[in-house]
Amino acid sequence: AQTVTQSQPEMSVQEAETVTLSCTYDTSESDYYLFWYKQPPSRQMILVIRQEAYKQQNATENRFSVNFQKAAKSFSLKISDSQLGDAAMYFCAYRSGLIQGAQKLVFGQGTRLTINP
Amino acid sequence: EAGVAQSPRYKIIEKRQSVAFWCNPISGHATLYWYQQILGQGPKLLIQFQNNGVVDDSQLPKDRFSAERLKGVDSTLKIQPAKLEDSAVYLCASSPQGVWTGEQYFGPGTRLTVT
Numbered sequence: 001a002q003t004v005t006q007s008q009p010e011m012s013v014q015e016a017e018t019v020t021l022s023c024t025y026d027t028s029e030s031d032y033y034l035f036w037y038k039q040p041p042s043r044q045m046i047l048v049i050r051q052e053a054y055k056q057q058n059a060t061e062n063r064f065s066v067n068f069q070k071a072a073k074s075f076s077l078k079i080s081d082s083q084l085g086d087a088a089m090y091f092c093a094y095r096s097g098l099i100q101g102a103q104k105l106v107f108g109q110g111t112r113l114t115i116n117p
Numbered sequence: 118e119a120g121v122a123q124s125p126r127y128k129i130i131e132k133r134q135s136v137a138f139w140c141n142p143i144s145g146h147a148t149l150y151w152y153q154q155i156l157g158q159g160p161k162l163l164i165q166f167q168n169n170g171v172v173d174d175s176q177l178p179k180d181r182f183s184a185e186r187l188k189g190v191d192s193t194l195k196i197q198p199a200k201l202e203d204s205a206v207y208l209c210a211s212s213p214q215g216v217w218t219g220e221q222y223f224g225p226g227t228r229l230t231v232t
Binding site: 004033035037043044045046047050052091093095097102103104105107108109110 | 120148150152157158159160161162165172173208210212219220221223224225226
């Protein structure tokens with residue numbers, strides 16, 4: 001079974017600074033997806049960024065980028081120029097590459113990010 | 118495009134009572150998921166539907182939880198009887214069928230408190 005581990009329960013960063021959230025995972029599959037989801041307080045979960053395992057290039061979405069190390073099974077999220085609106089719980093998630101069948105997301109425990117003004 | 122809808126948003130019940138949650142996925146999305154998120158943890162899948170058929174219910178406590186997706190559109194998750202440990206946020210998510218990006222779209226969740 002796949003597992004996802006986020007070793008940082010809480011992180012804080014000064015506004016406009018850069019912060020990196022860590023995530024490691026365990027799988028025997030070669031084809032899969034990795035995601036970072038953001039869950040603001042009392043608001044719904046939204047996708048921040050995704051990475052397909054077959055792609056060597058790290059995904060980037062504006063101020064958000066990932067460092068995907070497939071051999072090390074590591075998938076960290078870097079947030080540049082942190083803004084107050086970035087404050088939230090961040091979840092790393094894994095999904096099998098299967099097109100049909102079980103396609104559940106396996107989530108890590110989450111990292112609570114605080115932005116200090 | 119309307120997002121995933123869930124109701125109610127909040128529910129408080131006493132242990133041993135029953136409760137039902139409703140979810141309407143994004144139009145055209147064939148796959149629907151119910152996740153349980155206990156406070157301080159990541160969501161855990163309870164059940165996955167593909168159209169109106171169950172794909173994965175391996176982590177659903179079937180002695181007290183049930184779910185259905187009649188007509189392959191909206192879905193209901195029921196707990197009967199509820200226990201204190203069922204206090205959690207119940208998230209519904211949906212995704213389209215076929216080759217796609219792997220993303221699941223989440224609803225706002227239903228926060229259940231069992232007293």
